[in-house]
Amino acid sequence: MASHRKSRTPGTRVAGIRTPALATAALTSVALLSQTADAAPSDDDRPSLEEVEKKVDDLYRQAESATEKYNAVKEKTTKQRKRVDTLLDDVAKRTQTLNEAREELGSFAAAQYRTGAGVPDTATFLLADSPQDFFDRDQLMNRMTGRQKAAVDDYVTQQSETMEKRKEATESLATLTESQDDLKTAKATVQKKLSTARELMSKLTAEEKARLAAAEKKKREEAVRKAAELARQQAEQQEAEEEARQQQQAESGPSGTSGSSGSTSTTPSTSADSSYAAKAEKALAFARAQIGKPYVWGATGPDSYDCSGLTQGAWKAAGVSLPRTTYDQVEAGTTVAVSQAQPGDLVFFYDDITHVGVYIGNGMMIHAPKPGTYVREESIFYDGESSIHSVVRPA
Secondary structure, eight states: OHHHHHHOOTTSOOTTOOSHHHHHHHHHHHHHHHHHHHHOTHHHHSOOHHHHHHHHHHHHHHHHHHHHHHHHHHHHHHHHHHHHHHHHHHHHHHHHHHHHHHHHHHHHHHHHHHTTOSSOHHHHHHHSSOHHHHHTOHHHHHHOOHHHHHHHHHHHHHHHHHHHHHHHHHHHHHHHHHHHHHHHHHHHHHHHHHHHHHHHHHTOOHHHHHHHHHHHHHHHHHHHHHHHHHHHHHHHHHHHHHHHHHHHHHHHOTTOTTOOTTOOOOOHHHHHHHHHHHHHHHHHHHHHHTTTOBBOTTOBSSSOBOHHHHHHHHHHHTTOOOOSSHHHHTTSSEEEOGGGOOTTOEEEETTTTOEEEEEEETTEEEEOOSTTOBOEEEETTTTOGGGEEEEEEOO
16 A cells, blocks of 8 residues: 555546545645645746846847838838829829810810801810820811910820829829838837837836846946957057057158158048048037937937937938938948947947947947937947947948
């Protein structure tokens, strides 16, 4: 009997137990196990803090990706709206011109009627199935005066062009409607991702939030350390380049390589670097002025920004026009190595290029991180070195 009790697991059925004592003990064990399971179901089902953190990070990433798609659709919709408005204005002007041409033909028809010419040929023209059918009548063409012929030609031309523009406007309106539907879908996607992330965070206990904050602090400290390491490497590289330049000057003599004493030369590279630095300084001044403003997806200022809205605004202040989205901004310049990054360069993140910041030097950048945060200075390694996609010099 002892060996029988020893081999039974907690999940074994109690039916068929032969003694009341064993049955009572078994039923008691099952009841206790059931109570324990009912009292703390979250121990098994609730995700770990690490899983929640990863899920929230993924949702924010997905939201940022959806935001850039929203920005692209919004830009397309804005352009399409301008095109439709232009086409509608053009159609209105052409319709007015067409009406004026019709009125002139009407005056010819009335004049013919008053002279007793019977059924006016111009009226017949207006009632014909198509202008070409009427033109095929050689006798009418022979009887028309030069002014009448010019008026008919003008009417036919205006009618054809107006119909073409109306068709183009109709197609553009259909495209605009489709773009607006895409815009609504993209907006709903962003809102859903953010809502899910907020819901997950709201379910964390105070102790879990404290642990999460501690993990974030450790992550930031590591990012700062990596930024300092990059700053040291860049300083050493600049020092080596300066030493090489001075040595080259010393070897070439005081008169320089050109052999003309008292003159100095500026290489195209030095001139370009100086021009870029001047523009970058303006871009950084703008970016610094936005520090503390909230991240809002789809925003381009002046009170709030998303990541690409901030970089676009910064370089606009320097006189450089950047595209709206990260996908296009990454193509708007020259790619350089991270070790060669200069203040003003754009630093892009992740394989899908869904985030961007403005490099300020020493491994740091200014960026609009994500919903619930504010524009701030931060290490370019804020999400790990592997998250950096590329560095682009836009001007």
